[in-house]
Every structure is written in C-alpha cells, then in structure tokens.
Amino acid sequence: MIADKPLKLMIPGPVEVEEDVLAVMANPVMPHYGVAWTKLFNETIELLKSVFNTEGDVFLMVGSGTAGIDACIGSSVRRGEKILVGVNGYFGDRLAIIAEGYGLQVVRLEREWGTPIPAATVKQALHEHPDAKAVAMVHLETSTAIVNPIEVIGPLVKEAGALFIIDSVSSLGGIPLKVDAWGIDLCASATQKCLGAPPGLTPVSVSSTAWEAILANDTPHGWYLDLKVWRQYAIDWADWEPYPTTTATSNVLTLRASLKRLLEEGLEVRLNRYRDLALQLRQGLREIGMPPYTPDEDLVPVLTPVCAPEGVPAGEVVEYMEQVQRIKIAPGLGEALQDKIFRIGHMSPAVTSEDIEDVLRALASFTPSWRD
Ligand SMILES: Cc1ncc(COP(=O)(O)O)c(C=O)c1O
Structure with missing residues (x-):
C-alpha cells in the first residue's frame, strides 16, 4: 500500500x-x-x-x-x-x-x-x-x-x-x-x-x-x-x-x-490532444485484457468506459486503484452497469500521455486476490 x-x-x-x-x-x-x-x-x-x-x-x-x-x-x-x-x-x-x-x-x-x-x-x-x-x-x-x-x-x-x-x-x-x-x-x-x-x-x-x-x-x-x-x-x-x-x-x-x-492552446488543438490520449488508452486497455465498453467509433475523447475482468465486480477494480495505486477512477453508474464497467476520466488539460501509461500499468497489475 x-x-x-x-x-x-x-x-x-x-x-x-x-x-x-x-x-x-x-x-x-x-x-x-x-x-x-x-x-x-x-x-x-x-x-x-x-x-x-x-x-x-x-x-x-x-x-x-x-x-x-x-x-x-x-x-x-x-x-x-x-x-x-x-x-x-x-x-x-x-x-x-x-x-x-x-x-x-x-x-x-x-x-x-x-x-x-x-x-x-x-x-x-x-x-x-x-x-x-x-x-x-x-x-x-x-x-x-x-x-x-x-x-x-x-x-x-x-x-x-x-x-x-x-x-x-x-x-x-x-x-x-x-x-x-x-x-x-x-x-x-x-x-x-x-x-x-x-x-x-x-x-x-x-x-x-x-x-x-x-x-x-x-x-x-x-x-x-x-x-x-x-x-x-x-x-x-x-x-x-x-x-x-x-x-x-x-x-x-x-x-x-x-x-x-x-x-491559447486552441480549442481544436486541445480537443485533438484529448482524442489522441483516448486512443492511446483504448489501445492499452485491449492489450491488458480490459477492453473499452464502447467501440472506437463511439470514442469519447475525455471519458472511457471499461469492461471489468470476467467475474470481477467493477467496484473491486475501482477500490484497488484507489487503495493500492492511489489513482481514483469511477464506478459505472446505474443498476445495469455499476458492476460491469468502470470509467476512466481524462477530461483535464493536465492529463498527459505518461498519466495514461500510469493508469494502464496500474490496471495491468490488478488481480482479483489483491486483498489477500
Ligand atoms: C452530464 C452531467 N450532467 C449533470 C451533472 C451534475 O453536475 P453537478 O454535479 O456539477 O451538479 C453531471 C455530473 O457529473 C454530469 O456529468
């Protein structure tokens, strides 16, 4: 911890x-x-x-x-x-x-x-x-x-x-x-x-x-x-x-x-920067076996919903990320999705490519037995 x-x-x-x-x-x-x-x-x-x-x-x-x-x-x-x-x-x-x-x-x-x-x-x-x-x-x-x-x-x-x-x-x-x-x-x-x-x-x-x-x-x-x-x-x-x-x-x-x-950065430049970060995140998520919940055609540049690993409630991943990795991500909202997905927000101008890598590295180290 x-x-x-x-x-x-x-x-x-x-x-x-x-x-x-x-x-x-x-x-x-x-x-x-x-x-x-x-x-x-x-x-x-x-x-x-x-x-x-x-x-x-x-x-x-x-x-x-x-x-x-x-x-x-x-x-x-x-x-x-x-x-x-x-x-x-x-x-x-x-x-x-x-x-x-x-x-x-x-x-x-x-x-x-x-x-x-x-x-x-x-x-x-x-x-x-x-x-x-x-x-x-x-x-x-x-x-x-x-x-x-x-x-x-x-x-x-x-x-x-x-x-x-x-x-x-x-x-x-x-x-x-x-x-x-x-x-x-x-x-x-x-x-x-x-x-x-x-x-x-x-x-x-x-x-x-x-x-x-x-x-x-x-x-x-x-x-x-x-x-x-x-x-x-x-x-x-x-x-x-x-x-x-x-x-x-x-x-x-x-x-x-x-x-x-x-x-000063320019609205369009900012929006494209977010888009690139979203694509980087989506690619990395697929590589670690936690794919995005929505297809890339529906990509949202500032927010990515992610499928929790099979058989693991999404809240477990959210808790692990906060308790162990000190990265706060969000659970799914609403009855239908709260156990199935978690959400990663990347809607801050402060978010960098390194931050995305950090999140991916942290998620990749999740195991369902992390509390043991
Ligand atoms: C789409 C949308 N509408 C409304 C709200 C509520 O905003 P606030 O908490 O600032 O009142 C939120 C908050 O997450 C939101 O995402």
Whole structure:
C-alpha cells in the first residue's frame, strides 16, 4: 500500500487542475463588486462565449452544473407546458426529474443506456407532440460515456419551433460544441470537468429565442435560479456587480486562468490532444485484457468506459486503484452497469500521455486476490 501518496484524480470530474491555474485560488480574496473586479468578471464571460461558440448571453452562476440546468429548464418552460426529455442514462433521467419538479408535462424519450438517442426518435416525438415547448438532452451522458447527436437534433427542434436545452456539464471544452450553429437555446455546464477548474460555478448560455420564452414565463419558479433575475442585474448593475448575489471571486479568477489556457492552446488543438490520449488508452486497455465498453467509433475523447475482468465486480477494480495505486477512477453508474464497467476520466488539460501509461500499468497489475 502507498496510502500516503496523493490521490490522482482520473474521474469524470472534478478533475486535476493545472498547477499554475490552481495557484490562482491562493491569491487574496477579491471583493465581488467594483469597477476593477467587474472588468475581470466580464473578461471571463467573454472567454466563456468563445468556448460555447455563442454570441448570445452567458451567465456565470455560483452553484454546481445542476443549478445551471435547473435555471435553464425552470426559467424557460411554464408550469403545465410540455417538454420532451432524452433519457439514455443517469443524467438524462435527472433532466426529467428536474422538469417534473417544475410541474412540467414531461415526455421521456427513453433509449437503452449506453446507446445514443437517434435524431429520428426526436423527429418522430416532435411530430407526435406538436405542442412541445422544449426538448432537453444531455450532450455527453457521463454515466455511460455516450454522446448524443445534438448537432443533428438542434435543427429539427428549431424547425418545430421548440426550445433546445442542453446539459453540457461534461462536454464543454472537451468535445466539439457549437451553441449558435447547432441551434441550442439554453446550455448549462460546470467548471470542474473539461474546463479544468475547481468545482463551484455553472456557466449558462441563453439565446435570444430563449429570452422571449423566459420573459413571458409568468408561473412562479423561485428567484435565485430565475434567469430573468440574472438578466436584470446584468443590465442594471453592469459596471459594478452584474449578478444578483455574491459571486465566488476566487473561483471566477481560477476559471479565467483555465479558459485563457484553453484558448491559447486552441480549442481544436486541445480537443485533438484529448482524442489522441483516448486512443492511446483504448489501445492499452485491449492489450491488458480490459477492453473499452464502447467501440472506437463511439470514442469519447475525455471519458472511457471499461469492461471489468470476467467475474470481477467493477467496484473491486475501482477500490484497488484507489487503495493500492492511489489513482481514483469511477464506478459505472446505474443498476445495469455499476458492476460491469468502470470509467476512466481524462477530461483535464493536465492529463498527459505518461498519466495514461500510469493508469494502464496500474490496471495491468490488478488481480482479483489483491486483498489477500
Ligand atoms: C452530464 C452531467 N450532467 C449533470 C451533472 C451534475 O453536475 P453537478 O454535479 O456539477 O451538479 C453531471 C455530473 O457529473 C454530469 O456529468
């Protein structure tokens, strides 16, 4: 056992933060208002717009990704209105639960976990439910490492005149995502995954079409997570404190540093780097007899689901990696997969080819009798 060795995070968030980015957290805390501060905050918003690929509005709320998703759904769809929700994993199910929580009429577009939701399914559902006000989907379904084809679905949703709401918690900054070009009206992410920053903030993008729905939503839905409130403060307090409550200033500055790094490296270069690492991992996994759970055609550059060895519950491998190797990987999520697969997250800009080799070496040394 090497229990005093620091634990290396290879989970799908939170991720290891690059050292010089993390160092920003240790600077003296800044006030959350004032001209100088607001300039730094607004720069961060502009950087986020580049990563979202949007010219729409972007907000940065204090909260985890779920808070952002909650805000998108609750602000834009009125109680009693219909929403179609793609459910092919744990987080798709969560979207449906959030929508139910707002009293929306939820139509679940169910698909077997581990398979993407086909555009044809959404097209058919929109045809059957012409009164649907919105379609909500997860981009990268982290529970099964599946990417839903939202770039094809977006135009279908637009054609039907519905809002397109996307959970990009584990995709923004890690796989291609073009908010404006793909017709996404509301998109919520989180800082602790592919954006390479600590947990605590949720960036949200809002299109002009979404604003029409949000401003017309007169059903009660709280205050903090109402995007209408955030818009008002961004306008009224633009140069001083463009949000309704105290923001997490140290987190914002750290995010700003990580976004600068991302854009300096170049989005495309970063995404290709992740892809190469994923291929290296997949090749190595096959060589050690723990093949990837999904085929290479469905490769996700930032997350790899892996089949546990025959007869061994996946949790045993996860525990071995943490206890003995001090590498934290993630179990499968959901009843169907939790014993069969484990997941390796490589969604941090800090991950290198050597890290992938270390994980492979550590996995290769697993034996079912490691506790003996
Ligand atoms: C796709 C997806 N959606 C939502 C969430 C929830 O995000 P948070 O824990 O930041 O609220 C996660 C977290 O892993 C996720 O992967």
